[in-house]
Amino acid sequence: MNVTPQFVFVTCQVGAGAAVKGEIARACPQWRLAFSRPGFLTFKCPAEPRLSEDFDLQSVFARTYGFSLGTVRGSSPEELARQVWQLAAGLPVRRIHAFPRDTSEPGYRDFEPGLNEAAWAAHAALIQNCPQPALLAPGATDLKRPARRGELVLDCVLVEPTLWCVGYHRAKSIPSRWPGGMMPLELPPDAVSRAWLKTEEALRWSELPIPAGARVAEIGSAPGGSSQALLARGFDVTGIDPAEMHPAVLAHPNFHHLRKRSTQVRRREFRKIRWLVVDMNVTPNYTLTAVEAIVTHPLVNIRGMLLTLKLTDWRLAERVPEYLDRVRSWGYNIVRARQLQHNRREICVAALQKPFRRKPLLRKPARRGQTPPAPQNG
Ligand SMILES: C[S@@+](CC[C@H](N)C(=O)[O-])C[C@H]1O[C@@H](n2cnc3c(N)ncnc32)[C@H](O)[C@@H]1O
Structure with missing residues (x-):
C-alpha cells in the first residue's frame, strides 16, 4: 500500500x-x-x-x-x-x-x-x-x-x-x-482474586525492571490475588490492608501483612522497599495523596510503581493528564498509563525513576567545634 x-x-x-x-x-x-x-x-x-x-x-x-x-x-x-x-x-x-x-x-x-x-x-x-x-x-x-x-x-x-x-x-x-x-492470560486455579490478572497484565505491559528478590509493598492487598502474582515472580511482598488476607497468601514465606491503612504505617517501614503496587478502592485523589506522602518522604526511596486509579466517575477521565503530572512532580521521569484489558472502570499508571538516584542520607547537624563528616555518594 x-x-x-x-x-x-x-x-x-x-x-x-x-x-x-x-x-x-x-x-x-x-x-x-x-x-x-x-x-x-x-x-x-x-x-x-x-x-x-x-x-x-x-x-x-x-x-x-x-x-x-x-x-x-x-x-x-x-x-x-x-x-x-x-x-x-x-x-x-x-x-x-x-x-x-x-x-x-x-x-x-x-x-x-x-x-x-x-x-x-x-x-x-x-x-x-x-x-x-x-x-x-x-x-x-x-x-x-x-x-x-x-x-x-x-x-x-x-x-x-x-x-x-x-x-x-x-x-x-x-x-x-x-x-x-489483549494478552491471553488465564486466572490460575489457586488465585484468590481476579486482581491476579490485573497485576500480571500490569507487570507485562509496563515492563518495570523489578529484579527477582526485590522488596515490593502492595497497598490495598486483600484478599491477595495481586500479591500472588508478585510472589510468583520471586518478590518479597509486604501487603498493607486493614482487611483480611487469604490464608494461602499469609502462608507464603515471602509475604508479610501489615494489617493497617496506608496512613497508619510508619514511614520507616518503607525504608528498604523499592517498588510500590497500589490498588485501593478509593478515589484517584485519595490514592495519589496517600502515595505522595510515602514517596516524597526523605527516608523513602521508591524506584517504580504500579498504581490503580479508580475512576469513580467517568468524568474523572479528563483529569488523567493532571494525575500523571502529579506523579511526575515526585521525580518519576517515565510515567505511562493504560486502561488494561483486566481493568474495570479504572486505569493503571506505571512510574519509574530512570536512572534511579537514592535520596541523600539525612545527617544530624554537626555540633559546634566538630568537623562535619565528608560527603558520601549513595
Ligand atoms: C480492589 S481491593 C484490592 C484487591 C487486592 N489487590 C487483591 O489482589 O485481591 C481494594 C482494597 O483496598 C483496601 N483499602 C482501602 N483503603 C485503604 C487504605 N487507606 N489503606 C490500605 N488499604 C485500603 C480495601 O480494604 C480493599 O481490600
Missing part, C-alpha cells in the same frame, strides 16, 4: 468511548469521528500530514488502534474473509489479528473482554483464504502467539457477527503485539 489510509480505528472498553474522544479531541483536534459502536470508534484524519505506519496514539483508554481500510459484510467467516483480502490487497501481511469489540462493560453480567469463538473462527478463515501465505510469519497460524516488533499486522475487528472492520498496524508496543491489545 503506497498511501496510508485516512481512517483510523480504535477499540476500547464499552463506556470509555467518550474518554477516547476527549483524548483525541485534545491531541488531534482535526480528526473527525466517523462510524462507531460501543467499544469501537473510527476517525477520519486530515489528508496531510500523513500518519506514519507506526504512529503512537498516546491514548490511555484505547486498547488497540490502527489504520482502517473499511468494513465488510457477509453471512459466514469464509465469505467475510474473502472480502477482507480484497480490501487488503497489496499489504505485506505478516500476522493476522482477529478479535471482537467489547459488547458490555467489564464485569457486567460476568462479561470479560477477550478473544471468543467467533474470533478463532474468523482467524482460521483468514488464514485459509490468505492469498500470500508464504509472507506470513512463523507461528502466524496461532492467534495466541504475539507479533514480533516491526511486523505488519492485519486487524479484523468483529464489530457485529456479519460486519467486520478491516485495518492494519505495525507491531511496536507490548499491547500492539497481541490481538486487540
Whole structure:
C-alpha cells in the first residue's frame, strides 16, 4: 500500500468511548469521528500530514488502534474473509489479528473482554483464504502467539457477527503485539482474586525492571490475588490492608501483612522497599495523596510503581493528564498509563525513576567545634 489510509480505528472498553474522544479531541483536534459502536470508534484524519505506519496514539483508554481500510459484510467467516483480502490487497501481511469489540462493560453480567469463538473462527478463515501465505510469519497460524516488533499486522475487528472492520498496524508496543491489545492470560486455579490478572497484565505491559528478590509493598492487598502474582515472580511482598488476607497468601514465606491503612504505617517501614503496587478502592485523589506522602518522604526511596486509579466517575477521565503530572512532580521521569484489558472502570499508571538516584542520607547537624563528616555518594 503506497498511501496510508485516512481512517483510523480504535477499540476500547464499552463506556470509555467518550474518554477516547476527549483524548483525541485534545491531541488531534482535526480528526473527525466517523462510524462507531460501543467499544469501537473510527476517525477520519486530515489528508496531510500523513500518519506514519507506526504512529503512537498516546491514548490511555484505547486498547488497540490502527489504520482502517473499511468494513465488510457477509453471512459466514469464509465469505467475510474473502472480502477482507480484497480490501487488503497489496499489504505485506505478516500476522493476522482477529478479535471482537467489547459488547458490555467489564464485569457486567460476568462479561470479560477477550478473544471468543467467533474470533478463532474468523482467524482460521483468514488464514485459509490468505492469498500470500508464504509472507506470513512463523507461528502466524496461532492467534495466541504475539507479533514480533516491526511486523505488519492485519486487524479484523468483529464489530457485529456479519460486519467486520478491516485495518492494519505495525507491531511496536507490548499491547500492539497481541490481538486487540489483549494478552491471553488465564486466572490460575489457586488465585484468590481476579486482581491476579490485573497485576500480571500490569507487570507485562509496563515492563518495570523489578529484579527477582526485590522488596515490593502492595497497598490495598486483600484478599491477595495481586500479591500472588508478585510472589510468583520471586518478590518479597509486604501487603498493607486493614482487611483480611487469604490464608494461602499469609502462608507464603515471602509475604508479610501489615494489617493497617496506608496512613497508619510508619514511614520507616518503607525504608528498604523499592517498588510500590497500589490498588485501593478509593478515589484517584485519595490514592495519589496517600502515595505522595510515602514517596516524597526523605527516608523513602521508591524506584517504580504500579498504581490503580479508580475512576469513580467517568468524568474523572479528563483529569488523567493532571494525575500523571502529579506523579511526575515526585521525580518519576517515565510515567505511562493504560486502561488494561483486566481493568474495570479504572486505569493503571506505571512510574519509574530512570536512572534511579537514592535520596541523600539525612545527617544530624554537626555540633559546634566538630568537623562535619565528608560527603558520601549513595
Ligand atoms: C480492589 S481491593 C484490592 C484487591 C487486592 N489487590 C487483591 O489482589 O485481591 C481494594 C482494597 O483496598 C483496601 N483499602 C482501602 N483503603 C485503604 C487504605 N487507606 N489503606 C490500605 N488499604 C485500603 C480495601 O480494604 C480493599 O481490600
